[in-house]
Amino acid sequence: MQTSDAILDRLMALHPKVIDLVLDRVHRLLDALDHPETHLPPVIHIAGTNGKGSTLAMIRAGLEGAGDSCHAYTSPHLARFHERIRLAGDLIAEDRLAELLAECEAANGGDPITYFEITTCAALLAFARTPADWTLLEVGLGGRLDATNVVNPALTVITPVSMDHEGFLGDTIEKIAGEKAGILKPGVPCIVGPQDEAALEVIEYRAARLNAPLHIHGQHWHVTEENGGLVFQDETGLMDLPPPRLIGAHQAQNAGMAVAALRVLGRAEGAPAAMRNATWPARMQRLSTGPLVDAAGAAEVWLDGGHNPAAGMALAEALTRLPHRPLHLICGMLNTKDARGYMRPLAARADHLHAVSIPGEPNTLSAAQTRAEAEAAGLPASEAGSVAEAIARITSVDPQARILICGSLYLAGRVLQQNG
Incomplete structure (x- = not known):
């Protein structure tokens, strides 16, 4: 068959x-x-x-x-x-x-x-x-x-x-x-x-x-x-x-x-x-096992697939409920979404945003475009070639960080595949 x-x-x-x-x-x-x-x-x-x-x-x-x-x-x-x-x-x-x-x-x-x-x-x-x-x-x-x-x-x-x-x-x-x-x-x-x-x-x-x-x-x-x-x-x-x-x-x-x-x-x-x-993957989901978690060491790795301004507001509120840690976002978004509106509520919560493109997705924003949207929303940002590269960069500077991979369900799906 x-x-x-x-x-x-x-x-x-x-x-x-x-x-x-x-x-x-x-x-x-x-x-x-x-x-x-x-x-x-x-x-x-x-x-x-x-x-x-x-x-x-x-x-x-x-x-x-x-x-x-x-x-x-x-x-x-x-x-x-x-x-x-x-x-x-x-x-x-x-x-x-x-x-x-x-x-x-x-x-x-x-x-x-x-x-x-x-x-x-x-x-x-x-x-x-x-x-x-x-x-x-x-x-x-x-x-x-x-x-x-x-x-x-x-x-x-x-x-x-x-x-x-x-x-x-x-x-x-x-x-x-x-x-x-x-x-x-x-x-x-x-x-x-x-x-x-x-x-x-x-x-x-x-x-x-x-x-x-x-x-x-x-x-x-x-x-x-x-x-x-x-x-x-x-x-x-x-x-x-x-x-x-x-x-x-x-x-x-x-x-x-x-x-x-x-x-x-x-x-x-x-x-x-x-x-x-109730469980629902990629909605403020803490990853506990897998290669990306292993690579992060003592840092926390979270995953969320929200992708519009209302989701950004909800995510910003949810982050206030967690014990304080330096927060680094790894973000990839589609070009059909209001990226700046999504990021604006997160600007007050995150220390830095690492922009990535979504692998294999023709409608992805480029890392450069995502970085520009983040900066316009008031978020310090840089570009990374992949989620794994971004994690390595974050943990080399801040081993105790809270890492949140976010911006798209398509990115979340790629991360879950990559993380086994």
Whole structure:
């Protein structure tokens, strides 16, 4: 049998664009596959700009803590495509993935379709054929025209909306919120995370038209950090919870969305497990083993894939929660991102930024461009030929440093591959 990588390489060539937001091609292929999207376990559909993956991870941990099994679909992957598809809790096996991709390729018959569209169809096919209690779907981009928006969900979630992907979703917060709100369905409840007022107005307007009940942060539910833990409150009462395993004030908000979702789903008993057991790679992840960690010696090595101004603010806040150490950033970013806006909140936290390009990524900013953006944001910066070179340079000057590799999920994926 052909490997999944070989099939994925062919699928990448089926459409001239990586992103082309329409649903026609997805509906055509799902029709050819006998509509697996209509045979899924109950779906929880998650859109938003920041926090989708972490919120999904906490909902999954909570449902599994309550004794349920979950499918999960996330993107992008970091090291291997298989990370995108979990079947009843386990990453999809290579033989199963290759078989599904080949089936979708044959059913598509060579017609134009994007990589994300056809692989989403493969995931839905896998979920329809494998028993589980729930299906968790993370939107790839936007919501209204995203390839995942072909399902009849039991619950939707909209995490905080901010400026990102303006070339595809619109140049105002209202336009972007309108795209995210495209996952709302008639009569289906939606958990709404903390929102800019303008974004919330758009979400509320669409929900009213669809008669979709909203559970809104700050109105219907609240979450606060108290005495080292979390307190969640909604109309049914208070819950005292352990702190989220994931680091940062923004993770408390994500935890609140997860607990609100568990309440609506009737699985509130899983809330403590949602806090304790959730893991999400490259979100303030401390690396503990591997060649890069060995090379760093006594220095700490952290990894984060956030890449927009809101993520930069969240990351800066999360860093204040760690014991003080000199902080050195190793940063690589895509040329489609607001690099200066991302770096600006970090300028007050970091001693120096070491700019790198992202290996094998055609849309990377060059190290020189990243250095220039950092300096414009008020961050002292220099260029390095690689992450390993930057680590060696940092530890030669400051052996006790805290090293944070950041700026892109694509860079984070390369680092995880390199670090084994």
